[in-house]
Amino acid sequence: MEFLSYLISGISLGSVYAIIALGYTMVYGIAKMLNFAHGDVIMVGGYMSFCAMSYLHLPGWVSVLVGMVVCTLLGIIIEALAYKPLRSAPSLAVLITAIGVSYLLQNSALLIWGANPMSYPPVISGTLHLFDGQLSISYVSIITVTACVLIMLGLTAFTSKTKMGKAMRACSEDKGAAQLMGINVNRTISLTFAIGSALAAIAGVLLCSSYPTLMPTTGSMPGIKAFTAAVFGGIGSIPGAFLGGLLLGIIESLAKAYISTQLSNSIVFAVLIVVLLVRPAGLLGKYVPEKV
Numbered sequence: 001m002e003f004l005s006y007l008i009s010g011i012s013l014g015s016v017y018a019i020i021a022l023g024y025t026m027v028y029g030i031a032k033m034l035n036f037a038h039g040d041v042i043m044v045g046g047y048m049s050f051c052a053m054s055y056l057h058l059p060g061w062v063s064v065l066v067g068m069v070v071c072t073l074l075g076i077i078i079e080a081l082a083y084k085p086l087r088s089a090p091s092l093a094v095l096i097t098a099i100g101v102s103y104l105l106q107n108s109a110l111l112i113w114g115a116n117p118m119s120y121p122p123v124i125s126g127t128l129h130l131f132d133g134q135l136s137i138s139y140v141s142i143i144t145v146t147a148c149v150l151i152m153l154g155l156t157a158f159t160s161k162t163k164m165g166k167a168m169r170a171c172s173e174d175k176g177a178a179q180l181m182g183i184n185v186n187r188t189i190s191l192t193f194a195i196g197s198a199l200a201a202i203a204g205v206l207l208c209s210s211y212p213t214l215m216p217t218t219g220s221m222p223g224i225k226a227f228t229a230a231v232f233g234g235i236g237s238i239p240g241a242f243l244g245g246l247l248l249g250i251i252e253s254l255a256k257a258y259i260s261t262q263l264s265n266s267i268v269f270a271v272l273i274v275v276l277l278v279r280p281a282g283l284l285g286k287y288v289p290e291k292v
Contacts, residue, residue, distance in 0.1 A: 017248050017249050020226030021229040022151060023203075029235075033091070040102050041219070042207065047214065050118065078101055079189065117213045124140050138210075148245075234282030
């Protein structure tokens with residue numbers, strides 16, 4: 001039962017990573033850029049839901065919607081002001097800008113809410129007891145895993161069945177050709193950022209519900225690990241981000257339980273290195289030769 005408990009904990013943590021990784025992989029797949037400020041959008045979503053519950057006394061599910069709306073608008077603004085002017089700039093310039101946006105969000109949160117950690121109120125409370133109480137699963141874990149699966153299936157259906165989803169896939173393949181076919185590339189990329197930021201808000205609420213401490217750096221390490229998960233599974237692939245996030249969470253949870261809490265992060269990144277040595281495109285990624 002102990003192993004099963006650790007496994008469930010890893011799947012729950014991995015589901016949070018997967019939701020964040022889906023945001024990374026959506027942006028990279030369409031815009032071909034790495035939005036390293038994505039982790040800090042998670043933090044903003046956590047603070048927005050915290051304020052909605054603590055100051056406005058709104059129900060938990062309403063606070064999730066508040067966080068999603070604010071983060072969606074934030075994602076659109078960040079894309080319009082920071083990334084859109086650099087659409088044809090070298091990738092290094094975009095990367096430096098993303099790091100700058102990340103520090104801007106962190107320091108803004110520091111000025112508004114301060115550096116002291118805040119206790120995040122429970123959005124979902126309660127525990128499910130199985131096998132005569134030998135195995136306990138929190139309702140937060142159940143909701144987290146369910147939300148992750150539904151989001152992955154929803155994004156897959158959206159990108160393959162809807163007109164806007166097909167426009168995203170066209171932009172991912174060739175932005176110039178997509179524009180010639182009448183697709184509004186700028187609007188498509190803005191929508192991608194909006195979806196990714198809304199997912200970040202959901203991940204922020206679920207992360208803070210599982211680990212109820214909120215501070216300006218809350219999203220930094222989960223953001224890095226989620227990016228690792230996206231690369232692990234094959235960045236640009238929605239099922240790859242889902243698989244990478246789950247595996248990363250399970251590896252981290254088992255490493256903490258059976259090897260060392262201090263070495264768990266090192267083990268996670270060591271596994272990533274080994275996987276990329278064997279499969280440079282990730283588990284479900286496809287190698288695309290560069291055209292010259």
